[in-house]
Amino acid sequence: MTKDRSSVFLFIDDDAKPLAELKTPIVFDFDTSKLTDGDHVLKIVSKSPAGREGIRKINFTVRNGPSISVEGLSEDDVVDGILPLMINAYDKGNQKSFVIRGSETQQTIPVWMWIIIILIAGWSAYYLITYFSGLPY
Template identity: 75%
Template sequence: MTKDKSKVFLFIDDDPVPIAELDTPIVFDLDTQKLADGEHVLKIVSHSPAGREGIRKIPFTVANGPAIRIEGLKDKDVVDGTLSLMINAYDKGNQKSFIINGSETPQTIPFWIWVIIILFTGWAVYYEITSANIQ
């Protein structure tokens, strides 16, 4: 009996044991919850009915854990003294319902917004004073 379908073997990273051995065509659900957060490689090895082999490697990044946001320190900053950091970590939940608590990171108001607010307030006070003197 001859095979008329190709067979694929799926590997994660450098693991010598495949996570799946499938006849093609197939739809496969890769559960990333079982993988550690970080960079991984999906290696697909195919065997054709004629005995030929093909390999494809697909790098991907898993980010199942809570997202972490930090304000007050950026990559490769040169720092000195005491730093005031705002740190937030929030999860995606079960992805069937949206939970608003803790899902957004509060941020400080940028310097340029403060400048606009001060300039507008100064202009409003000046306008009130000058318009009151005319009457």
């Protein structure tokens, strides 16, 4: 006795031709490397053995290209004069192996981190001076 299974059709954006036509249940490796970077819609159309249809749309964003990091200018900033910018572009590389060298993005140390470091160093200096001088607290 065979079970009738639903079929699913996968569409990308407004394409009339489906990306895939499959029988459920399935596990599908969705290769986004063939899509352009930007916003897309995955439309899944299901058809039951009784002839009924269901549709689900999933919005997603593809970023296959190198990631671009900009420090010194943010969205909607109001600026004047000369801006020092730090720009870095880096790629994921070969996802089957992980290489530490070159995989991080360089960034400056934020001001709040410097303040915390100075406070810890000042407290440590005060503690050491009072501990070794024998002065009461």
